Amino acid sequence: MKTQRLLALTSVKGIGAVLVVLYHFQPFFDALVPALRRFDFIVSEGATAVDFFFVVSGFSVCFGYANAFSKWTWSGYRRFLWGRLARLYPVHLMMIAVVGTMALISWHLNYELNWAGYSAVTLLQHLTLVHAWTPHLFLSWNFPSWSISALWLMYLVFPGVLWLQSHLRTRTHFVLYSLPLFALIVIQRLSDTELPFRDLFRVVFGFGMGALIYRWRALNFRGYWNPAFVWPLIAVAVGRTAFGVESRVFLPLLFPALLYWLVREGRAWGLLSAAPLVFLGEISYSIYMSHTLVLKFVMRVFPAERWVGWSVSGRVSLVLGVFAMTGVLGYAVWRWIERPFQRRLLVFLNRPAN
Numbered sequence: 001m002k003t004q005r006l007l008a009l010t011s012v013k014g015i016g017a018v019l020v021v022l023y024h025f026q027p028f029f030d031a032l033v034p035a036l037r038r039f040d041f042i043v044s045e046g047a048t049a050v051d052f053f054f055v056v057s058g059f060s061v062c063f064g065y066a067n068a069f070s071k072w073t074w075s076g077y078r079r080f081l082w083g084r085l086a087r088l089y090p091v092h093l094m095m096i097a098v099v100g101t102m103a104l105i106s107w108h109l110n111y112e113l114n115w116a117g118y119s120a121v122t123l124l125q126h127l128t129l130v131h132a133w134t135p136h137l138f139l140s141w142n143f144p145s146w147s148i149s150a151l152w153l154m155y156l157v158f159p160g161v162l163w164l165q166s167h168l169r170t171r172t173h174f175v176l177y178s179l180p181l182f183a184l185i186v187i188q189r190l191s192d193t194e195l196p197f198r199d200l201f202r203v204v205f206g207f208g209m210g211a212l213i214y215r216w217r218a219l220n221f222r223g224y225w226n227p228a229f230v231w232p233l234i235a236v237a238v239g240r241t242a243f244g245v246e247s248r249v250f251l252p253l254l255f256p257a258l259l260y261w262l263v264r265e266g267r268a269w270g271l272l273s274a275a276p277l278v279f280l281g282e283i284s285y286s287i288y289m290s291h292t293l294v295l296k297f298v299m300r301v302f303p304a305e306r307w308v309g310w311s312v313s314g315r316v317s318l319v320l321g322v323f324a325m326t327g328v329l330g331y332a333v334w335r336w337i338e339r340p341f342q343r344r345l346l347v348f349l350n351r352p353a354n
Contacts (some may be wrong), residue, residue: 005263008272009056012262014280016049017288019284020144020204021326023047024295028322031304032315039218051185051252054203057151058210061158063167066214070161077159083346084155088129088148090341091333094124098293135196138216143292150203161208165215174212181208183254202252209256211335217263286338287330294326300317 022029023046030037065080103118122140125131131140132149139146154161168174180206181204188201262272271277 006060006264007278009060009259010281011272011274011277013053013056014277014284014287016052018280018283019043019046019049020288021046021203021291021323023049024291025068025298025322025326028218028295028298028304029166032307032319033312036319041230042132044249048233048255050163051202051206053147053325054151054206055210055213055255058154058161058212059214059263060210061155061207061210061260062162062214065158065163066162071160073157084152086342087285090345091286091334092129092142092145093127094146094186094333094337095145095293096123097288099141102293102296118146128207132199136193137199143197143290144289146199147203148289151207154203154207155198160210165211169219170280171221174216178209181205181212181255186250189250189252193264205252210259212262213256213260216260224244283330283333283334283338286333287326290329290333291326294322294329298322 019042022043026040026043026046026336032041068076068080100118100123118140122131122138125134125147126141129152132146133153137146150240164177168177184201186276187195188198188205191198207297302318302322307315310318
């Protein structure tokens with residue numbers, strides 16, 4: 001059952017990656033096939049799938065490493081961080097190299113480019129995975145990598161997360177632990193872009209709530225009356241009645257409840273454990289990290305205004321072709337970069353000491 005549950009979570013990550021891709025391609029797809037605009041109410045919230053990734057990551061990392069940290073050692077901590085780097089860094093480094101090459105080609109061809117985003121400082125920040133730790137996030141090089149920079153921060157403080165988690169023993173503890181986390185995400189969702197570190201609020205909330213759900217399950221607490229359900233209901237109710245805030249603003253607050261339902265309800269595991277969905281989840285990280293390459297290529301080579309005169313079938317075929325191109329590139333990155341280099345780095349980690 002545990003294996004089926006993890007497979008279901010893998011599939012959910014794949015679905016989330018598809019939503020992020022659709023969100024970024026939404027203007028292009030809507031311009032080509034206006035009928036797709038009827039789904040904009042869903043696709044326009046696709047960026048919040050990253051928030052769900054954070055929640056799943058908090059749960060999954062606790063599931064995989066909590067026992068390993070039952071006794072603290074520096075060597076265990078280093079092994080944990082190396083394992084996380086082996087998962088994240090090969091694709092990240094490849095994308096930096098590819099985007100840097102594209103920037104040089106653009107410069108050679110006299111394409112307009114904001115070179116402020118491609119400085120030596122931002123390159124160093126990306127190489128050290130600290131580029132999302134700034135007061136005001138500035139997207140450059142490979143845009144999606146801001147989220148793995150944020151996750152890297154949580155990995156560094158993971159022992160502290162486990163320490164806090166170990167002190168959660170009653171439902172009251174869970175309420176007190178979760179309240180500041182929900183306060184952070186509410187502030188983030190209601191604030192403007194000038195709020196310092198607002199994007200880090202997302203990962204602190206998501207990762208922290210994922211860890212909370214793991215602890216809740218580890219203690220075998222029953223029922224849905226846990227903070228993952230109670231606080232979002234209160235926030236939505238108060239937000240709508242007292243302040244007139246649209247419910248969709250609070251969408252990320254519902255993701256911990258969704259994760260709790262997924263890990264609790266076996267009825268969802270069968271469908272989400274289907275091989276195609278699990279495979280999509282396996283390659284989801286590579287799709288997520290590389291899809292902006294397709295977006296940049298399409299915007300440059302296939303601008304929507306050039307094809308609006310095509311027949312409906314032609315424009316639909318172009319949309320499907322772009323979507324397929326994204327999937328093929330994601331698979332190629334997974335097949336030849338992510339998987340083999342992760343294995344090599346893990347072999348290096350486990351090599352016998354001389």
